[in-house]
Amino acid sequence: MAFEYEELKRSNNSAARAGILHTPHGDIPTPVFMPVGTQATVKTLNNTDLYDLDARIILGNTYHLYLRPGHELIRELGGLHRFMNWKRPILTDSGGFQVFSLGPLRKIDEEGVTFKSHIDGSTHRFTPEVVMNIERDIGADIIMAFDECAPYPSVPEYTRAAMDRTHRWAARCLEEYHHSGTPDKQALFGIIQGGFYHELRHESARYLTQELDFPGYALGGLSVGEPKEIFYEMMASTAPLMPRHKPLYVMGVGSPEDLLEGILHGVDMFDCVLPTRIARNGACIVKDGRLNLRNAGNSRDERPIQEGCGCYTCQNHSRAYLRHLFRCEEILGLQLATIHNVHFLVAMMQEARVAIFEDRFEDFREQFLANFRIIPHEIREKNREARAASHKKKN
Amino acid sequence: MAFEYEELKRSNNSAARAGILHTPHGDIPTPVFMPVGTQATVKTLNNTDLYDLDARIILGNTYHLYLRPGHELIRELGGLHRFMNWKRPILTDSGGFQVFSLGPLRKIDEEGVTFKSHIDGSTHRFTPEVVMNIERDIGADIIMAFDECAPYPSVPEYTRAAMDRTHRWAARCLEEYHHSGTPDKQALFGIIQGGFYHELRHESARYLTQELDFPGYALGGLSVGEPKEIFYEMMASTAPLMPRHKPLYVMGVGSPEDLLEGILHGVDMFDCVLPTRIARNGACIVKDGRLNLRNAGNSRDERPIQEGCGCYTCQNHSRAYLRHLFRCEEILGLQLATIHNVHFLVAMMQEARVAIFEDRFEDFREQFLANFRIIPHEIREKNREARAASHKKKN
Numbered sequence: 098m099a100f101e102y103e104e105l106k107r108s109n110n111s112a113a114r115a116g117i118l119h120t121p122h123g124d125i126p127t128p129v130f131m132p133v134g135t136q137a138t139v140k141t142l143n144n145t146d147l148y149d150l151d152a153r154i155i156l157g158n159t160y161h162l163y164l165r166p167g168h169e170l171i172r173e174l175g176g177l178h179r180f181m182n183w184k185r186p187i188l189t190d191s192g193g194f195q196v197f198s199l200g201p202l203r204k205i206d207e208e209g210v211t212f213k214s215h216i217d218g219s220t221h222r223f224t225p226e227v228v229m230n231i232e233r234d235i236g237a238d239i240i241m242a243f244d245e246c247a248p249y250p251s252v253p254e255y256t257r258a259a260m261d262r263t264h265r266w267a268a269r270c271l272e273e274y275h276h277s278g279t280p281d282k283q284a285l286f287g288i289i290q291g292g293f294y295h296e297l298r299h300e301s302a303r304y305l306t307q308e309l310d311f312p313g314y315a316l317g318g319l320s321v322g323e324p325k326e327i328f329y330e331m332m333a334s335t336a337p338l339m340p341r342h343k344p345l346y347v348m349g350v351g352s353p354e355d356l357l358e359g360i361l362h363g364v365d366m367f368d369c370v371l372p373t374r375i376a377r378n379g380a381c382i383v384k385d386g387r388l389n390l391r392n393a394g395n396s397r398d399e400r401p402i403q404e405g406c407g408c409y410t411c412q413n414h415s416r417a418y419l420r421h422l423f424r425c426e427e428i429l430g431l432q433l434a435t436i437h438n439v440h441f442l443v444a445m446m447q448e449a450r451v452a453i454f455e456d457r458f459e460d461f462r463e464q465f466l467a468n469f470r471i472i473p474h475e476i477r478e479k480n481r482e483a484r485a486a487s488h489k490k491k492n
Numbered sequence: 493m494a495f496e497y498e499e500l501k502r503s504n505n506s507a508a509r510a511g512i513l514h515t516p517h518g519d520i521p522t523p524v525f526m527p528v529g530t531q532a533t534v535k536t537l538n539n540t541d542l543y544d545l546d547a548r549i550i551l552g553n554t555y556h557l558y559l560r561p562g563h564e565l566i567r568e569l570g571g572l573h574r575f576m577n578w579k580r581p582i583l584t585d586s587g588g589f590q591v592f593s594l595g596p597l598r599k600i601d602e603e604g605v606t607f608k609s610h611i612d613g614s615t616h617r618f619t620p621e622v623v624m625n626i627e628r629d630i631g632a633d634i635i636m637a638f639d640e641c642a643p644y645p646s647v648p649e650y651t652r653a654a655m656d657r658t659h660r661w662a663a664r665c666l667e668e669y670h671h672s673g674t675p676d677k678q679a680l681f682g683i684i685q686g687g688f689y690h691e692l693r694h695e696s697a698r699y700l701t702q703e704l705d706f707p708g709y710a711l712g713g714l715s716v717g718e719p720k721e722i723f724y725e726m727m728a729s730t731a732p733l734m735p736r737h738k739p740l741y742v743m744g745v746g747s748p749e750d751l752l753e754g755i756l757h758g759v760d761m762f763d764c765v766l767p768t769r770i771a772r773n774g775a776c777i778v779k780d781g782r783l784n785l786r787n788a789g790n791s792r793d794e795r796p797i798q799e800g801c802g803c804y805t806c807q808n809h810s811r812a813y814l815r816h817l818f819r820c821e822e823i824l825g826l827q828l829a830t831i832h833n834v835h836f837l838v839a840m841m842q843e844a845r846v847a848i849f850e851d852r853f854e855d856f857r858e859q860f861l862a863n864f865r866i867i868p869h870e871i872r873e874k875n876r877e878a879r880a881a882s883h884k885k886k887n
Contacts, residue, residue, distance in 0.1 A: 138817060138824045144808065166791065166816045174794060174812055182808050396561065399569060413539065413577050417569055421561045422533060428823055429533045 100238070100284040100312055102127075102344040102365070106454050112336065112363035115453040118344050120238040121282055122178065122186040125153045127344065127365040128449060130356060130442040131188060132373065136161050137181045140373050141432040142439070144183055149409065150439050151447070153185060154238075156368045159231055160192035163221075164214055168234035176236030188239040188368070190348070191228050191270075191288075194317070197246050205245065207262070225269040229285075233278050241315065241348075242270040244288040249323040256292035263290045264304050271309055286346060287311035290318050293327055295334050302338040314339055315346040316364075320355065329358050336362040353382060353445055353469060357462045360449055372438035377431045379423045382441045386470045388416075390434060395420035408440035409433075495633070495679040495707055497522075497739040497760070501849050507731065507758035510848040513739050515633040516677055517573065517581040520548045522739065522760040523844060525751060525837040526583060527768065531556050532576045535768050536827040537834070539578055544804065545834050546842070548580060549633075551763045554626055555587035558616075559609055563629035571631030583634040583763070585743070586623050586665075586683075589712070592641050600640065602657070620664035624680075628673050636710065636743075637665040639683040644718040651687035658685045659699050666704055681741060682706035685713050688722055690729050697733040709734055710741040711759075715750065724753050731757040748777060748840055748864060752857045755844055767833035772826045774818045777836045781865045783811075785829060790815035803835035804828075 099121040107114045118125040132139045132147065135158045139147060147155065157177055162168065166180075174180050177187055196203055196212050203212035209224030225243045232240035243266050245259040267287050274285045287305040291297030305314065316335055319328050332347065339345050344365045350356065351369020359367060372382060379390040383403045390402075401411035402419070410419070410433040422430030445465075452461035494516040501510045513520040527534045527542065530553045534542060542550065552572055557563065561575075569575050572582055591598055591607050598607035604619030620638045627635040638661050640654040662682050669680045682700040686692030700709065711730055714723050727742065734740050739760045745751065746764020754762060767777060774785040778798045785797070796806035797814070805814070805828040817825030840860075847856035 136816075136820045136822055137813070138822045141823045141827075143804075143824055143827065145804070161820075165820055166812070170792060170812075173792060174810070180810075180813055180816075182810075182813070397565065397568060409538075409540070415569070415575075415577075417561075417565075418532070418575055418577070421531075421575075425531045425560055427531055427533045428536045428826065429538055431823065432536075432538065432827075 099282065102313070102342065104341060108453055108458050109456050110459050111361050113360050113449075113453050113458045114341075114363055114365070115450045116344075116365060118365070120154075120186040120284070122184065122238050123153070125186055126447075126450060128356075128360045128446050128453075129153055129366055130351070130446045131156050131366060131368040132439050132443075133158070133368055133370045134181075134187075135370070136165065137177060139435075139439070140377065141428070141435045144181070146409075146432075146436060147183075147439075148185075150436065151443055152439065155183065155185070155187055157187055157189045157235065157237060158192070158195065159189045159228065159235065159241075160195035162189070162235055163192065163231050164216055168231040171236070172234035176234075178236065186239070187237040188366075189232050189235050189237040189241065191232065191241040191243040192223060193228075193241075193244045193288075194246050194349070196223055197248075205262075207265075209243075225266040226273045229270055229273040229278055233283065236279075237283065239284050239286060239313065240274075242267045242285060242287050242311070244290055244317055246290065246318045246321070247292045249293060249321045251292050253292075253294055253297075256290075256294060256297055260290045260292070260297055260301050263288065264301070267305055267309055267311075271311065284312035286313040286315050286344075288315045288317035288348070289335060289339075291335075292318060293323060293331060295331070298331055298335045299338060302335055306338070306340055311343070313344040313346065315348050315366075317348050319347060320350045325355075328355070332359060332362050332364070336364060339363070351442065353442065354466060356442065356446065357449065357465060360453075360458065361462060372442050373435050376434035376438045379430070379434060381434055382438050384465075385468050390416065390419045390423050390430070392420070402434075402437050403441075406437065406440070407444070408437050410437040410440075494677065497708070497737065499736060503848055503853050504851050505854050506756050508755050508844075508848050508853045509736075509758055509760070510845045511739075511760060513760070515549075515581040515679070517579065517633050518548070520581055521842075521845060523751075523755045523841050523848075524548055524761055525746070525841045526551050526761060526763040527834050527838075528553070528763055528765045529576075529582075530765070531560065532572060534830075534834070535772065536823070536830045539576070541804075541827075541831060542578075542834075543580075545831065546838055547834065550578065550580070550582055552582055552584045552630065552632060553587070553590065554584045554623065554630065554636075555590035557584070557630055558587065558626050559611055563626040567629035567631070571629075573631065581634070582632040583761075584627050584630050584632040584636065586627070586636040586638040587618060588623075588636075588639045588683075589641050589744070591618055592643075600657075602660075604638075620661040621668045624665055624668040624673055628678065631674075632678065634679050634681060634708065635669075637662045637680060637682050637706070639685055639712055641713045641716070642685065642687045644688060644716045646687050648687075648689055648692075651685075651689060651692055655685045655687070655692055655696050658683065659696070662700055662704055662706075666706065679707035681708040681710050681739075683710045683712040683743070684730060684734075686730075687713060688718060688726060690726070693726055693730045694733060697730055701733070701735055706738070708739040708741065710743050710761075712743050714742060715745045720750075723750070727754060727757050727759070731759060734758070746837065748837065749861060751837065751841065752844065752860060755848075755853065756857060767837050768830050771829035771833045774825070774829060776829055777833050779860075780863050785811065785814045785825070786818050787815070797829075797832050798836075801832065801835070802839070803832050805832040805835075 228243040291301040346366035351371035395416040398416040623638040686696040741761035746766035790811040793811040847853040
């Protein structure tokens with residue numbers, strides 16, 4: 098089979114690991130961050146930008162692609178790779194998260210979910226079988242099982258019911274995948290649910306890894322609004338139960354500190370709209386937290402977003418110019434900020450990978466976190482200046 | 493001086509000519525189309541895109557840059573080239589056209605114009621001297637005199653008054669330019685006015701070329717809503733009066749047929765927002781007219797926008813994908829359509845230049861126009877299919 102995970106190195110001091118995921122459209126060094134291309138485009142970037150950023154795999158969203166342009170059209174035109182002319186691997190989610198996020202617009206039953214399109218209100222129905230066929234038509238290298246994602250918080254009874262249904266749907270997805278799918282070209286990942294209850298998470302991990310056999314697994318239903326400590330606890334208690342010869346993916350996770358936490362527990366793959374979405378608001382990820390390009394403080398600042406950063410934006414443009422673009426609502430600003438943020442996460446993962454090979458990932462992570470604070474960059478700058486000034490005085 | 497126009501070849505059959513404009517930031521082969529970067533960015537494109545498109549010079553708008561980020565800020569940060577990190581030549585207009593387009597928001601007197609910002613309603617004043625200083629601070633290679641652009645239609649009396657004032661302002665611009673400007677680094681162009689009256693146009697051309705001495709000239713106040721025949725007549729009757737050893741620029745002209753008409757009469761330089769603006773509506777310039785990417789007819793069309801086109805968009809993406817991007821309002825669609833349209837005009841100018849050297853420009857133009865119609869592409873396709881079908885029947 099074209100799909101295989103190879104563990105190349107495991108840290109001596111944690112569950113962090115480095116590997117390679119072999120796929121029909123190329124190898125993916127892990128751990129990896131996957132930029133999200135919801136509607137067959139990573140917002141504001143073209144494919145060349147993404148290749149230059151060394152994005153090794155991108156995501157597509159099944160729910161959005163099903164609505165527009167439609168999976169049948171994508172199939173007719175040769176699949177998503179050809180449709181968007183993307184040469185590297187793609188992963189599609191199952192649409193589960195989007196459908197369950199529709200709230201009053203959807204109705205769940207044992208067979209599947211009936212929902213109304215957020216675009217035109219038209220009625221649609223997703224079942225595990227329907228989703229498998231849509232994902233087959235889209236043709237990503239990695240496809241996800243159709244699951245029910247319980248919101249945070251949820252009572253134990255509903256969380257168990259959603260998890261049990263996720264398990265029954267997982268079995269149906271797997272059957273449909275083997276029956277009418279393309280297992281030789283696509284790897285189907287099962288999704289662990291169980292909300293924020295350790296016992297349920299463990300039960301879900303056991304069931305999906307021991308009773309069923311997926312080529313890869315994801316932890317779903319995390320980072321949905323819960324406090325970070327609870328998210329981290331769930332990851333810490335569930336990840337060790339996962340089989341080491343298969344890739345592990347935590348869905349919807351994308352802040353630098355969360356990626357590092359995931360790696361520490363042995364997670365290989367991450368995706369999130371965070372870097373691209375905040376970029377479009379002018380917010381940039383930098384080594385000590387966030388920099389907001391809209392701030393007037395940047396008006397005359399000739400420094401790049403991040404000194405020493407190798408991205409196209411930092412190599413070519415000043416904060417002053419970027420601030421001007423955001424102030425004038427110029428599209429180029431959105432693109433340049435997106436490039437920086439995607440580069441930040443991709444490069445951070447590459448550095449983390451090297452650190453794992455060199456058995457110093459845990460130090461790398463601690464050093465990163467010592468600098469990194471999600472407080473406005475300006476406050477941090479002022480604090481630093483104040484400290485420097487007070488230090489000078491003392492001397 | 494760093495600025496010089498060299499005529500390399502003049503057509504044997506028309507006034508069409510090929511040359512080189514030497515500027516402090518590099519040579520510009522002419523005839524040339526200049527993409528417009530109103531607010532220090534050609535909308536949706538980054539500098540690398542523009543270099544790849546072989547854009548040899550871009551425009552900035554003095555009115556917009558004066559309001560945001562302000563000419564003083566640009567000067568402090570080393571001028572517009574450095575501010576936007578653009579390595580090639582730049583031309584700034586004088587803001588005259590924008591200010592006079594403000595209608596009730598502006599008041600003209602002999603000294604200058606008082607106007608209110610379209611952004612926040614604040615009051616500002618442009619005089620020839622003020623504008624010269626703003627353009628000096630911005631630091632473009634080519635700067636334009638502050639003129640009064642009469643709308644179409646205008647009565648002869650007002651047109652003459654506006655022209656006479658333009659002449660007095662031209663003399664003041666020239667004096668300020670030599671007095672406190674940087675003539676060694678910037679070339680100031682005079683602008684011929686005179687509305688749509690041949691005698692006034694001739695008088696303006698004579699005055700500005702014989703009484704005053706600018707390094708280059710522009711025909712202003714054309715393509716402002718008048719019928720094409722009238723625009724063409726004005727160009728035909730005025731262009732021959734212009735000095736051959738200096739570059740001639742027709743402002744605000746950018747449709748393919750207008751560029752070819754201008755070249756025929758000896759025009760060297762053109763600028764227009766047309767290719768970038770219509771791209772953002774999904775309209776693409778193609779050899780037989782326009783193609784609208786939003787049309788449902790493109791849904792399953794795997795052809796590029798224009799078969800045989802060498803632009804990044806046509807080399808990489810189908811109409812089906814582009815139509816999907818426009819339907820989903822994805823920014824990438826705007827960028828890809830802009831790339832195609834700018835490429836179309838830049839490449840057309842390069843082909844026209846070669847044709848001039850080979851003394852076949854007039855044929856090149858006629859062949860181009862024989863194919864080119866500004867009627868919706870689909871109607872043309874249908875007509876063609878109908879003709880082909882009827883032709884088949886006959887055989």
